Amino acid sequence: MQAEIITIGDEILIGQIVDTNSAFISKILNKNGVSVYQITSVQDEATHILQALEDANRRSQVVIITGGLGPTKDDVTKHTLCTYFGDTLQQDPMVLAHIEMLFKKYISTPISDMNRQQALVPTKATILKNDFGTAPGMWMEKAGTVFISLPGVPFEMKALMQHHVIPKIIEKFERPYIIHKTIMTYGLGESAIAERIEVWENALPQDIKLAYLPSLGRVRLRLSAKGRDKNDLQRRINNEVKKLYPLIGEIIYGEEGDESIEAQIAKLLIDKKQTLATAESFTGGKIAQQITALPGASKYFKGSMVAYATETKIKVLGIPVALIEKHSVVSEAVAIAMAERVRILLDTDFAIATTGNAGPSKGDADTPVGTVYIGVCTPSGSFAQQFVMGNHRERIVQKSVNKAFELLQKEILKF
């Protein structure tokens, strides 16, 4: 059983926004046994949308359409669906009541004709209630294919997928299980890994597929299988994963692609009832931001000193001027001192610190762009490591954040 996604909106095709909706929809469909065959982004234009609907109808049983359901004039999706289904629009009293309620509750201005028009829906559509906005989701069927139209605003779309679309798909279609397992590695390139595991890879059962996903110093290996017996799939995939450890065990740092390294660290720290602080220079708060993006971070994360300027390192973090003068602000000694100081200041068990130069121009130190130091301080001591991260600002920061989490995780596991 197969689905397609059609995202509507010129803003995608001129590169003004990144289409994150498709990734969310693909993931949740996959989790529920529905493979996504294709994602198509089309213009806000009736002929183009109609063509995409017809093409998708030929190939797939479920077509999910997002975008083009706003209250303003650039909205064409609803009218195009009417053309496609030979249908007309009529006012839905439930949708209208919901819009009126939202206006009364959240919006001070009086309800406008334009908003009332959002209650106009195709007569053949089953309405999916949008708890967070005025544009309802719509479920329509044609020649055995289901078409689901959702608003493009991500959090409205997400709630509709989770609470309405997925339950209805589960009810309507028999679906296989789709199992993915992702093995996360670092320290070895894609082709070097491929050579080490070649014999294993060639011996994989026909229905278990392997993919290499390289990114910023890491390679993720994804195993996928599809079938009726979930336990059997799980068992067979786990069996293959076990065989990987003797081959590349030393570069594996985790399983399950869904769980980020910061989520694994969170679990470890909560389990051990231990706490963390960070002192960030060139990573500029990104480590703290990734940690606090997880709900419950307050259980183990006390804070971060983003000491971007050298002056801030001295005045707030208390790094001795002499140390900076002797070693330079981008140095092993300063990374260690930053980790140690922030651990004491914020009174935590663990601390990580970063100092380096992300470019494009040289900063307060003469160190070349891309040279960074990551310091770690634990209840039993501290150290720092140097890394050379290339010359691309964004990548230097992201690779360093990843590396900091890796170093930290290894240390926490020792306690």
Add this chain to the structure above:
Amino acid sequence: MQAEIITIGDEILIGQIVDTNSAFISKILNKNGVSVYQITSVQDEATHILQALEDANRRSQVVIITGGLGPTKDDVTKHTLCTYFGDTLQQDPMVLAHIEMLFKKYISTPISDMNRQQALVPTKATILKNDFGTAPGMWMEKAGTVFISLPGVPFEMKALMQHHVIPKIIEKFERPYIIHKTIMTYGLGESAIAERIEVWENALPQDIKLAYLPSLGRVRLRLSAKGRDKNDLQRRINNEVKKLYPLIGEIIYGEEGDESIEAQIAKLLIDKKQTLATAESFTGGKIAQQITALPGASKYFKGSMVAYATETKIKVLGIPVALIEKHSVVSEAVAIAMAERVRILLDTDFAIATTGNAGPSKGDADTPVGTVYIGVCTPSGSFAQQFVMGNHRERIVQKSVNKAFELLQKEILKF
């Protein structure tokens, strides 16, 4: 003249990664007068890729393909291109020399057969040199349509687009100018704005298009036009924008969608030679991270105290315990104190501070989830404002970060 993008990779269709490549490619093509008609994401599978190539060929003169050029076995793009062009692979000595050089320079392990195979390219392809990786870009032509295949690793793809693909497209095709102008507004919903500007919108010239882009408390209005005379387009769009100010001037906070509010703040602070610090509670470093994502941030940004725990607010930021006990940690008084304290500690001209509850559960204060305070401290005083940001963790944080930048920008403009 029209282009299409085909992104290849199961990882996109299972939602494991978000396709950011397409947004980058669309944007740079648009800037150079090439409209993108459609973006299609397909599986790592020859029949599917072939179908997408044929469909795109019917519609567009330029087809850009990314993904599926890695060294490992899940790579199918190159072989499919050979099938499509009736071509065979042959070793390219220049590509091989480049791969050997990269291995010698950056990788300690010896070069493998798998990497050598990356030098195999279709005989009809013009090679586009990939300075940052082993998989070359390829430029092929068929029946008047150009097919360009690029590796999927974003920074390799970006460099190839900028330095090779765009110059070749400019050389080969006559292109019109495409002009976009985006007006950023906040404080009014999509439909309320639409009503206020209805007469203006209906009077827009046929070839100037308007789109509404709502997101997290803001609505962006995008005007687009396409034509041969750049100055004329620019003049006519600016003329329409001018007419908007009497209608909705008070909710416009900037023009040019490409320039983020933090980039505008950066320019202001650099111009005025003034500095900034932040004290962040529930935003967890995201304000600092967005500021430091811009090159040159060290010119005006001294750092941030990410005081996530109440204890950290007291111990490091020096917020009086009595103040917290009297007003609660999520309060106007604490937001003001945080902004004032961090401004003094880091010795800056401006400071912003956040305290609030992003949920999902209640934190150190009894304040409901979604209630936040943003404090601003300037050379002439300080204040804080309360906002109620809904109940979705990620949105609460992002909306608050946006709001903090808006408040700050208004204050900086007073000096």
